Amino acid sequence: MQLWSAVLLVSLVLLLPVSGAAGSPPNCDIESYRLGSNGVRRMKKANLAGCDLTGAMLADADLHSADLTGAILDDADLRRANLSRALLVEASLDGVVLNDAVLSHTDFAGAAFSRANLLFAIRMKRTNFAGATFEFTAIGGSILREVSFRGATITNSSLSGTVFMKADFEGATITSSSFLNCGYENSICPDGANSDDNGGNCFGHGIPEP
Secondary structure (H helix, E strand, C coil), X not given: CHHHXXXXXXXXXXXXXXXXXXXXXXXXXXXXXXXXXXXXXXXXXXXXXXXXXXXXXXXXXXXXXXXXXCCECCCCECCCCECCCCXXXXXXXXXXXXXXXXXCCCECXXXXXXXXXXXXXXXXXXXXXXXXXXXXXXXXCCEEECCECCCCEEECCECCCCEEECCECCCCEEECCECCCCEEECCEXXXXXXXXXXXXXXXXXXXXXX
């Protein structure tokens, strides 16, 4: 009987979601992920690819290196979440809140942002927004280092108050958007020009005048 109890206990433990388990299928049950001693949801390296996480409450969650490829995060709360090195390729981000989130090396290639907020995001270095679409989205109050917006479409959005350092906007389409009080350093404009050769900005080179 004791042996059977031990086997049952081990089986139950193995059924718990394990962050970073290679080849593990997606586990979309947010509540099944353990809470740390600080109350933060521990989802490092979690496989959430294709999950419908509409309205998910993930503020402060540790999603470092998580796979959220193709996930639906509409109206999700990701304030202060750690998404460093996470994959959000072609994710749906309608109404998502990413204020104060850690977005270093995060891959948003082809993602769809609408009514989203990415204000005061920290450690936004080498974040990839290539091919992403932004509508009625606010990005501001941050320093973006080596961030790529190559081929992105930015419409009716605000990036005011942002500092771009070695950013890449080549091929981006930007309309009806605000770049008020932005700083540029060695950044590539939508038409391929360098901001350093244009008085420290990209006005007249694919980015609208403020």
